[in-house]
Every structure is written in structure tokens, then in C-alpha cells.
Amino acid sequence: MARTLSPEEYEEIGKSYYRLKQFEKAVEAFTNGIDASAIPSATLYDYRAAAHEKLGDMNAAVKDGRLAIRTHKQDVKGYLRTASALQKMEKLDTALNIYKYGMKNVPVNNKDFPLLLQLHDKLTRTLSPPKAIDPFTILPVELVEMVIGYLSFKNMINCLRVSRGWKEYLTNRPKLWANIDLSSATKSVSRSFLANAVRYSRGTLHTLTVHRVQHTDMLRNIATACENLHALTILSFPYKISETFIGMAQSAQNLKRISIYTEVSVDTMIQILRKRPALELVDLKDLCAAFGSAPMVWKGGPYNGLQTLALQCNASPVTLSDNFVSTFIQKAFDLRSLTCVNIKVQRDGIFGTFKLHATRLTSLTLKKFHGHVTIPSTLERLVYDPSYPAFIAEPSCSRSLTHLTLGDDVNLRRLSDFLDYSGNPGDETRLPIENAKPLQHLSLAGTIERDSVDNSTPSSTIVSTFLSTSPRILTRALTSLELPGQPLTDDDIDPIIESTSLTTINISNTNVSGYGIKKLVDGVPTLRHINADHCRNLSSRDVIEYAKKRGVHVSYTMAEPSNGAKGRKVRYG
Template sequence: MPRTMSATEYQELGKKYYKQKEYQKAVDAFTEGIESMSIPSVSILNNRAASFEKLENFKLAVKDGRDMIKIDKKDVRGYLRTGNILQKMDKLDAAIGIYKYGIKNVSVADENFKLLQGIHDKLTRQLSPPKAIDPFVILPIELVEMIISYLTFRNMVTCLRVSKQWNRFLISRTPLWINLDLSYAKRQVSAKFVRNCIRRSQYKMKSAIVQRFTNQDVLRSLATTCKTLESLEFLSGSIAGDSLCEITMCATQLKKLTLTSNISLSLDAVTQILRHRPSLTHAEFHSIVTTGVRADWRVDLPNLQKLTLGCGQESSSPFSALLSLPALFPRAPNLLDLSLSHWRLHPNLLEEHDFTPLTSLTSLTLTRFTLSAFPRLPSSLTTLHLSSDNATIFTPLAPLAARNDQNALDSHLPHLLSLSLTHIAGLGPTLLSNLLLHHGTTDSAVDLSAATKLHTLSLAHAGILEKADLFALLHNPRLSALRALDLTAAPVDDEFVDTLALTQPALASLDLSKTRITGVAVKELLKRLGRQLKWLGLDQCTGISSDDVVELARGMGVEVRRRMMEPKGGKGRAVGRYFG
């Protein structure tokens, strides 16, 4: 009997019979439609398989399901239909195989992919012993993504080798690759690996930490193709200054650039980078090589908020005049954080000691610095850190001492929260007191109550003239809420305990290393300060003769660091002995 209907019409007729629960007639109609087609469609095979399933003819239903998969491996319906029928036939292992094959071939973007994954995971949990379950199988995809996001980049790369399923999943998740971190690298990183990471991010990489990788072509490609790149940090590598300049110029959206002490760069290259990339908000150069040529700042840097300039020539720290700081400051009016290390301030260039033009500055760090006079500071500072390895002396002899005290007085810091003056000798009581004063609206008024209270104070290896000066300093109202105090090598003895406990009741961290305090005084201090004290430094405290105080502190929940220096081999060689 010749057919008078098309395949589509037979399919619609079969659907009508199916709705009327006349499943055999539905099968017959779908069969007519299939036979009229040179290649059956997945849709009509799915309809007939459903009808066979209702008739409990599972063998023919599975055959139609497998035919659906053969016709289109990317269509999720074949896997769902076949797996479901196999489950009804109690062929669970075969069903898992079908679902797994589907997960491999169906696009993650398919709206029913999560349904396929979920059925596979649920069935796997039923058949597998708990200890053998793959977490990717147990957990929903959203939760897996959340967990993976907490892993370090190194651990995530390690997970690529767990299984093919993990590898496919991780490679397909673009957000996991937008932050490249090679800080873990123990050997040279291949160019192929970095190229793969860039491709997996779909060229949307936002940050890169580079270590043991020197392929300039790949770095240039990274900066050029990843238009969203905002942060570059170089931890090691032999990259020339010209190449670094070119790479930064290619990264048009770059906001943060960090070159650690392992990356040397000329002062001229530093100025070129800042001139060509004025969009930078964060720039750190920790190993600058000087040639005696002064920095030439030719462009305004209104976006720059954090700047670190470290000299790499430790043995011969050059004068900071080479930095042309007075010329830089007007160019970077919004600078919030400035850090300078291994430089010398010229004693005869008073403008080099003046940081007051930086009216927005909140943090100033001068480390391993040679200071001949106390700098003048902006009132906006909340953090001040001055340190030197050569016991920089603010001489007590006039007129320099008078200038130091006046500079401190002119640099009133009403917002200061953290103060660190370490390895600096000759810190007189007048200078410190002036530094902590808060000036009122009138020329002569001093209002300490309106000033913020310091949270952190470090006077490690700082030359306090007399013990009485230190005691008086701790009575300053601005120091009544200290959370951290470092008095390493200060004139502290047992008499100090009462004053410290009385004036500093909120201390959580206290360093009394290299002081004359005894174990008895430490026990009293622990008793008086209570359980808010969390850390205590007792290095080279020769007055402490036993470890009882360490055990007592531990019992109170206090972490103790105690290192005693002892001669070794009779040659006076010092080694550390650690307690706690």
C-alpha cells in the first residue's frame, strides 16, 4: 500500500496515539515515518523508543536509543533515553557507561547537560563504596567550581593529572585560568604551558605572577592579547629593561606592576615605564640600579597610589637626590603609599627631607635608610616606618638636634595608627613627644584627646636616652590602646612591668627581646595582661633562667618566641636555640 503521508505527518499521528495511550498504534505510526526517511531523525526515534518503553519492550527501546546516539553524539536525548531504559532493565553498569559517554560528548553549554551529569552522579553513588567516590561525581557542578576556586593555582594544575574527567572539567572552566600564578615553579616553565593557560582563559587573563619564565615572545603575547590584564608581578627571571618596558606598553589596561629584588632595572627604565604607562595605580621596583643620572619625571601620574623604589646597590647606597623626589611629588598628587629603601638622604638638601607635598599620603616606609635628620611629614599619615641597619644617629648636638625636634613638631600626625622607628640611635624624648602631639586649630593649642590612638609601636634597637624617658612615653594618651609593642633592646627591666601593665592593658603582641627582664617579671606580666596577650618575644633575655615561663605562657594560649645565642665549637660562633 503506497504511503500518502510524509514522515512529519506520521510523527504527529504517532504523538496523538501516544497521548491517547494507544502505544502500539503509536509505534506503528512512528515506524511508518522512520521507514519513509533515508536517515531517521533523533526526534522520531526518541518518540518510538518512548512508545516501546510503555509497552515494556525494553530491548527495542534500547536499540532505538543507541541509534539516536549513533546519528548524533552531541544530542543529549539519546543518552538520557538509553540510560533510563537500561536502568529499568536493571543494567546499571551499562547505564552508567552510557551516561559517562554522554558527558564526554555533550556540550557543557547544553541546557540538559546538568541533568545528564546529575543522573550519572546519583547512579554512581548508589553503586560505588563511599571511599571510592570521586568528589566530582558526588557534588553538584556549582559546588565543585566553588571548591576549586579556593585551591592555589599550583594545586589546580596538579588536579589536571587526577583523571581525564577532571582534566576536561578544569580546562573548560574559563574563570579558573584568569589569574596565572607561577610562584610555585621549582624549575623553568615551558612556553607551551603558559600559552595553554592563556588560551584556557579565553584571553581574559587579569593577573600574572611570573617566576622561572623568560620567554619574552609569550609575555609580549600575554600583554597584547589579554586586553583585561591588570596586574603583572615578576618574581625572578633574566628579562632586560627594554623588554619590560615593551611588555608594559603592550598591556594597555595595566594597573599593578611589581618587580621584586631578583629583577634589576635601571632608574631610567623605571621612569620610562611610568611615563609610558601612567594608568598604573600600583608600582613596585625593588632593585633599581643607578648610573648617577637623575630621574626625569616627564608625565603626570594622577592614578598612582602606591610606589616602591628600592635601590639594589646595598654596598653603596646612592643619594636619594637621584630620585628627584621634589620633582616627582607634584606629578603624583594622589600617592597614598610610598616606600623607599637603601637610599641616602643628602644632609645639605633640606627639600629631600620634606614629604609634606604629598598631602594624601597615608603610609611612608623608609627602610635601610641613611637619615641625617628627621624628615618632615604630611599630617595625613596613618603608618610611618623608619629603619636603618647602621644605627642612624640624629645627633643630640645643636643645631641639628633642634632641627630634628622642630621637624617632628612641624610633622604633627593626628591620624597616626602605626609607628615604627627601628635601628635609629639618638631618639630623644623631645623628638618622640613632638611627633605624637596633635595640633589644634590655633597655633599654640595641643589637643591629644582629638587625635587617633596608635595600634602599633616599634622602637626596636632605637636609642632611648633614659629609662625614665621610655616610661614617660608610655604614659602618652595616644599610646593607651596599643595592640602591638616592640621594645627590642630597650632599657626594660622588672620595674617596667607595673608601668606596662598599667598603661597598655590591650596588648596582644609584645616583644621584649634583648632586655633585662626576668622570668618572675614575665610571669607577673602574663598575670596582669590576662588572656588578650597572644604573642610574646623573649629572644636573648639572659635574665630568664628557665623554660617555666614559656610553659606557663603556652598554658595561657600565648605563643612565645625565645632564642638564646650560644657559642659553638669554642669559636664564639652563634647559633639559635628555640623554645616554643
């Protein structure tokens, strides 16, 4: 009986045929060796794969390489052979994955691991794109400036650190330094940085936002040297130096807009306007009254350019006499937008009147307001949230009003009179307002009471009946309606959906149920958002999913019980 050769003997025979370039016989010998092995060695698979490569059968070579990997994961031969065959088949991405897989399984201390790593890195470089080209060197200047313009000032500063070339390019583009915004500063801004930033602008600086700047003398110098500076925002200031604010306003010859977030006295505001009467916007976020000051009097004027004035008091209210206000209004006859937060208007120790009916205002915001107010016929937007039960004083005319927001302490019983008539109720001079514009936005925070409508009105339709008392409310022009906390029910929904083209409605903390929300979704095709937070009668999420499928987002939040009491958890829709 003939003796069977061992796998090692078949391997030697195959290697002899391989050296003689008899690759078919070599494949046969290596196959016999594999068949004779209980567990074929990685070397046998590797040699047979090499013979297949010589015969041009790359698929067979890859197959043998994968068999070697499967049976001998920690042997580098299978990975090298498989990746080599794949590269010859131009399957470079697959070959790279084989190298990566091998680097995970072959021990680092293997003597052939450096070769595996070397081939992996070489193939990675081959697959990498050509050497990157600096976009600043090939793109048009206008395009680069447009791209950089989308970056924040802080990110543009970070770009200076990319390379010397980028720094040279950016610092030689004055337009990129026309808006110096230090709002993202996390530590004190150095004198040298601020000086360099202004120097890079080469006189084009038009907008400056100040934050964490300790050198007030530099700010005055910048205001003097930068003739194009027209917008100044001060977010923080190291000291309460009114003279610095006034000096900057006086030095910046072309300043049009100033916003100050730090504490500023009324007297400082007067001085700023007197020194720079051509200002178009003044926004003071923390107005205060000077302690022990004499009665304030407007100095200077007229303020021909002033279009927007915003005054906000964060601590105790600032008290102004109505004569003081009237004098200013007469001098700022081009004023279009006025915002007052936490302001008192007094006359002889009692509530005074903000007499605005002779102005040309288009936007008026009065929050935490103490006093009376009259409005002009040009007013389009009104936010009125006084600090005591009140309403708009007469004479007023709401002919142009399209956006109306009324706070908690507004007497809603006079709403229809305000929207449809000019003059005091019962006065002979009281006349209907002709050609009045329909409302586009209405927000009512005050409670609509039973005595606001006819006694025969069902309790379930008090709100819709109240809204119907003025022909300016429920029209196709109305796109936004906010009725939080009102006694709104499902029955009130029908008149609303029949008359309006709402895109958003706030019915939070009302008695509307899922049925009412479904009526809104089905009845108003323009609707996109419903705020139904804290609606007690809304017990199922089914209607929320129903609305979502029809493109309407429903906000539905129920507050968690406090003090450990049991109850509903927070739910979001």
C-alpha cells in the same frame, strides 16, 4: 580392658557421622579425637568447627578456628574456617583481619596460599565503597570551580593528568585560567604551555606571574591580546631588557598592578609610569640607577590612580634629588602607601628632604634611608629606620598616627615632641596637636638613654617614665609594644600593665625577670604572646609553664656560646 581409639580413628568416625548429617555425634567424635591427642591436629579443629557451623553454633566454630590458628600458625585451615564463620556472623572487618593475619604467617609456597589471597581480595572488594563517581560529572559547575579555586596553579596543572575527562573539563572553564601563576616552575616554561594556558582563559586572564619564561616576545603578545590583564608580577627574566618591561606596560591597556623582582633602573620606572599612568600599584624589588645617566626628570603624569609605590635597592643606594622626588609627589597626589628601602635623597650634594607633609599618605616605610623626611597629618602607619642618627623633620604632624616603628638610629629624645606637637621646638609656631589618635602599635629599637627623662627618675623606671612622656603611648588602645634591648626592668612593668590592653609584647634582651613576666601575665588579661628571648635575668622555666596554663605563649631563647666556650645551651619556651 577395652582398647582406646587413636585420634585418627576418632577423626574417621566423626567424618562418617558428618556425611550422615549426624552433626552432634560428629562433634562428639571430633572432641574425643582432640582429647586423645597430645597436640590436636588443625584438621580435627577444622572438622569440629564445620560441624558446629552446621548446627548453627558460629561462636563455637570461631573458637575452634582460633584454636587451630594458635596451635598451627602456618596451616591455612584455621584462617579459612575462622574467617568463613565470621563472615556468616556478618563480622566482615574481623574476618578481613583474620585473612591478613594468615597472609603474614602462612608460607607463600603453601599450595593453599593463593586461595587465602583470593578470599582476602574478594572480601576487600566487598568492603570497598561502590565504584567511585567522578565528582566533576555530578557537582554543580559553580561548586567545582570553587573547589579547584583553592588549589594552587601548579596543582591544577597536575589535575590535567588525572584523566582525559578532567583535562577536557578544566580546559573548558576559562575562570580557572584567569590567574596564571608560574612561580612554582622548576624549569623553563615552554612556549606551547604558555600559549595553551592563555588560550584556555579565553580572554579572562587578569593576573599573570612570570617565572622561568624565556620567550619575551610572547609576554608582549599576551599583554596586547589579554585586555583584562590588570596584575603582572615578574619574578625572573632571562635578560635585562628594559624595553620589554616598558613594552608590556604600554601594551596592557588595563594594567593596574605591576611588581618586578629583577633589576630595573630608575629610568625604566619613569618610562613604565609614563606609558601606563593609570597604574595603581608599582612594586620594584631591585631598583638601580642607570650608569652614567644624566639627571633624572619625571616625564608624563599626572598619575591619578597610583596608590602604592614600593622601591627597594639591593646593592648600593640609589640617589635621588629632592626636586626629583617633589615633582613626582606633585603628580601622584592620590598616593596612599610609599615604601623606600636603601634610597638617598640629596640636595646640592648634602642630605635632602623627602617632603611628604602635603601628601595624603596613610602608610610610609623608610628603611636604610638617607635624608630627612616630613610627614602628613593623614599618616597612620610609619616605619622609620634611617642609616644615620636622625629624626622626622619639621613641619610634620602625627595626628593620625596609630602604628609607629622606629629603628636603631632614630633620636628617641624627640619622640614626645613628635607625637604631641607640630613645629620645631622653641619655634613660636609650635603648637600642641589636637585630637591626636592614641598609638595601637609602638616599636622602639633605638636606646632610651638616661638623658631622655628627668634626672630624678630611678634607673629602674627609665623606660616606663619615657613612655609616659606622651599621653598617646600608654593607653588602652595600645595592643602591641616592642622594646627589644631597652633598659627595661620589672619595675617598668607596673605602669605598662596599668594603662594598656596589650595582646603582644617584645621584651627580648632586657633585664626583665620571671617576676616581671608573671606580673604581665596576671595584670594584662588580653595578653597572648611575650617575646622574652635573651632575657638574662630569666633563669627558670616555671614562669613559662605558668604563662602557658593561662593562655600566654612565651618565646624564650638563649643563644649557644660560640667558639666552643662553655655556657648555657639554647632553650626554647
